[in-house]
Amino acid sequence: MAEVLPREVLICTIARLLDGVRHVAVGASSPIPAAGAMLLRAMKEAGGAVGPRISILGSVEHNFFTNGSAELFDCAGQGRIDAFFLGGGQIDGFGNVNLVGAGDYPRSSVRWPGSFGSAYLYFVVPRVILFREEHTPRVFVEKVDFISAPGVSPEGVFRSGGPIALLTGKGLFRFDKTRPGFELESVHPGHDLAEIKQATGFRFAHDAEPRQTALPDRATLDLLRGRVFDELAETYPEFAAQMRRDLGAVDA
Amino acid sequence: MMVLSEPRAMAKHIEPGMRVALPVDYAGVSMAMTRPIIEHGAGDLDLVCVPTGGLQVDQLVGAGLVRTVETSAVSLGEAGGAPRFNAAVKEGAVRLKDATCPAIHAGLMAAQKGSPFMPLRGLIGTDLLRHRGDWRVVDNPLADGSDPIVLIPAIKPDVTIFHVPMADRFGNVWIGRRRELAAMAYASRTVLVTVERIVEENLLADEMSAAGVLPALYVTAVARAPKGAWPYGLWGEYPPDSAEIARYAKAARTADGFSAYMAQAQMEPA
Structure with missing residues (x-):
């Protein structure tokens, strides 16, 4: 088995989480989610199937909207976007996301940019993947200081979308909206349950011995390191170059 | 009737307490208007970021001209947080109307239709x-x-300000596929536009260009300002100058650093 970089594990996991989507939207500075979507498209096309449509916000080549920045949201409201990614300065165990700031609003002690489209997209995009590489107790808190977008909604509130998974630098969680809460699905190579517990400020369900996150096979890695990194370089040249440098260091 | 103007004269349309709409960093920000607005000095502005803000918002806040910021986010993108905005939030010096992108678009859409x-x-x-x-x-x-x-x-700005590649001499403005600029203009009483160039031919005469035109009907004044989005980029024209944005981000970490940056000899686009 070839050596697989931690970020390659993340990209391949995202491709798996996206399987079956017709249209995925990716935020402006999200190279790993974009790479995951591009990998899924490459895998589908290699198998003779039609890959998903990918909209990368802020990109010229990967953006086919002609109605200004409102069109993405209109498109999502019409049910035409199946998957989207959200990060967050804080994410809690109920799937609530805080993109506004830490401390008491409005005079936050730390102010983050703001909620962007989350307060809408989280409600109407069926497969929202929470993605944050940094896995620490300051990100994964018991309760967020500000709800930009809630993980679940009460009965009677229109909700066709929401979180399905949380992917971090240490592991993959599934979201169960009936509890609501997260369940640890797998642990990335090099990490373990005790470490994840220590790094997570909320309680989550897990097996006594959680399995390891599945690693990509040779064919998938070849697609990723070839076609996908080429495509990625058009929009995220710095990230693609860094991945190739990291791979060079592994091979050497 | 459209007036061919220049940035300093256009800034005089802004009066204290006005509601001013500004576009997202990649749609065509009229950075060429930022210093004239600051020199003009009308304060207590209520900014509407469509749907997010960046450098221009940070500079207007840093200059002390802003009363409220209605926005879905404010940041300098890759260069990190917006330093003067974040400091003003911490001090309670600006009032926040935190929103989400489609809510800003919805408010403008309501105004566009004359609906409440x-x-x-x-x-x-x-x-x-x-x-x-x-x-x-x-x-x-x-x-x-x-x-x-x-x-x-409905969001009904007093003034909308943006920058695009071209206008014709009749005041028709080419906005291409940046339709949010049209939405802002429909909703606003006064629309101030800076452009890279002014062309002789009527942009409405050709069906290909007409589809991407904001007609002069909605345009109050146009001024020529080459590289007027700098250090932001302008679609179809030039990329952002990320080194300059990063330089600002660093300088503006302190109020003094911000003042020193803004006091430099007129910034010349690279």
């Missing part, structure tokens, strides 16, 4: 809604059962 509000899905259960006294939850009157939905009031 636009309903919008989502939002229920967020702290955004909790802090927005102007947004209302009503029961959808067309539903059979209970169906709460949020009403976003």
Whole structure:
């Protein structure tokens, strides 16, 4: 088995989480989610199937909207976007996301940019993947200081979308909206349950011995390191170059 | 009737207490207007970021001209947080009207149609809604059962300011596929536009260009300002100057650093 970089594990996991989507939207500075979507498209096309449509916000080549920045949201409201990614300065165990700031609003002690489209997209995009590489107790808190977008909604509130998974630098969680809460699905190579517990400020369900996150096979890695990194370089040249440098260091 | 103007003269349209709409960093920000606005000095401005803000918002806040910021986010993108905005938030020096992107678009859409509000899905259960006294939850009157939905009031800016590649000498403005610029213009009383160049031919005469034109009907004044979005980029024209944006981000970490940056000899686009 070839050596697989931690970020390659993340990209391949995202491709798996996206399987079956017709249209995925990716935020402006999200190279790993974009790479995951591009990998899924490459895998589908290699198998003779039609890959998903990918909209990368802020990109010229990967953006086919002609109605200004409102069109993405209109498109999502019409049910035409199946998957989207959200990060967050804080994410809690109920799937609530805080993109506004830490401390008491409005005079936050730390102010983050703001909620962007989350307060809408989280409600109407069926497969929202929470993605944050940094896995620490300051990100994964018991309760967020500000709800930009809630993980679940009460009965009677229109909700066709929401979180399905949380992917971090240490592991993959599934979201169960009936509890609501997260369940640890797998642990990335090099990490373990005790470490994840220590790094997570909320309680989550897990097996006594959680399995390891599945690693990509040779064919998938070849697609990723070839076609996908080429495509990625058009929009995220710095990230693609860094991945190739990291791979060079592994091979050497 | 459109007036061919220049940035300093256009800034005089801005009066204290006005509501000013500004576009997202990649749509065509008229950075060429930022210093003239600051020199003009009309304060207590209520900014509307469509739907997010960056460098221009940070500089207007840093110059002390801003009373409220209605926005879905403010940041300098890859260069990190918006330093003067973040400091003003911490000090309580600006009032925040935190929003979400489609709510800003919905408010402009309502104004465009002359309607008092636009309903919008989502939002229920967020702290955004909790802090927005102007947004209302009503029961959808067309539903059979209970169906709460949020009403976003019309956003009617006094002034909209943006930068695009070209205008013709009749005041028609080429906005291409940046349709949010049209939405802002429809909703605003006064529309100030800077352009890279002014062309002789009527942009409405050719069907290909006409589809991407904001007609002069909505345009108050146009001024020529080559590289007028710098250090932001302009679609189809030039990329952002990320080194300069990073230089600003670093300088503006302190109020003194911000003042020193802004006091430099007129910034010349690279």
